[in-house]
Amino acid sequence: GENVEQHPSTLSVQEGDSAVIKCTYSDSASNYFPWYKQELGKGPQLIIDIRSNVGEKKDQRIAVTLNKTAKHFSLHITETQPEDSAVYFCAAAGSARQLTFGSGTQLTVLP
Amino acid sequence: DTAVSQTPKYLVTQMGNDKSIKCEQNLGHDTMYWYKQDSKKFLKIMFSYNNKELIINETVPNRFSPKSPDKAHLNLHINSLELGDSAVYFCASSQGQVQPQHFGDGTRLSIL
Numbered sequence: 001g002e003n004v005e006q007h008p009s010t011l012s013v014q015e016g017d018s019a020v021i022k023c024t025y026s027d028s029a030s031n032y033f034p035w036y037k038q039e040l041g042k043g044p045q046l047i048i049d050i051r052s053n054v055g056e057k058k059d060q061r062i063a064v065t066l067n068k069t070a071k072h073f074s075l076h077i078t079e080t081q082p083e084d085s086a087v088y089f090c091a092a093a094g095s096a097r098q099l100t101f102g103s104g105t106q107l108t109v110l111p
Numbered sequence: 112d113t114a115v116s117q118t119p120k121y122l123v124t125q126m127g128n129d130k131s132i133k134c135e136q137n138l139g140h141d142t143m144y145w146y147k148q149d150s151k152k153f154l155k156i157m158f159s160y161n162n163k164e165l166i167i168n169e170t171v172p173n174r175f176s177p178k179s180p181d182k183a184h185l186n187l188h189i190n191s192l193e194l195g196d197s198a199v200y201f202c203a204s205s206q207g208q209v210q211p212q213h214f215g216d217g218t219r220l221s222i223l
Binding site: 031032034036038041042043044045046049087089093096097098099100101103104 | 115151152153154155156159167201203208209210211212213214215216217
């Protein structure tokens with residue numbers, strides 16, 4: 001089955017700096033890669049997603065890049081703000097047509 | 112206005128009891144899911160239903176039984192609760208498989 005690894009597990013940045021979270025996947029048939037943000041006491045919320053026919057996607061301060069050859073994808077957050085502090089999860093949907101999640105990254109943005 | 116709603120939000124009960132968690136979505140989606148998030152925040156799919164039919168059933172003990180009375184509802188019944196069942200359970204929905212999923216805010220189950 002699909003295996004998704006996510007790094008780092010914790011990340012602290014100064015407000016205004018950029019944050020990058022990286023994930024690798026194992027199933028070469030995976031074709032859908034969403035990113036979720038989870039705040040304390042809440043459910044995961046989709047923030048951006050990308051499909052395998054696209055190499056990069058941007059939405060304001062958030063961007064995701066995908067390298068199918070290397071089987072890795074990354075989340076980039078620019079001009080971080082304290083409200084960006086949360087746990088971020090990557091996920092991949094492969095041949096099993098279900099989401100396999102990474103282990104999460106606790107992002108802390110220091111004011 | 113809540114898109115995916117779960118009840119109850121908190122569930123504290125004793126080992127050996129039977130309990131149910133309810134989920135409803137008002138997004139008109141045809142696919143619903145149950146996930147388990149453990150104490151280390153790891154999220155794992157348990158079940159998925161598409162148009163009321165079970166399509167994904169991961170390796171989950173038989174004590175867990177989902178039921179989908181209609182496309183908008185997916186309930187989870189758990190028999191003979193064990194200490195290891197303590198976790199946060201999330202319901203989610205999407206329009207089709209391999210599509211953006213919308214999550215509820217979870218049910219925190221604590222077994223005494």
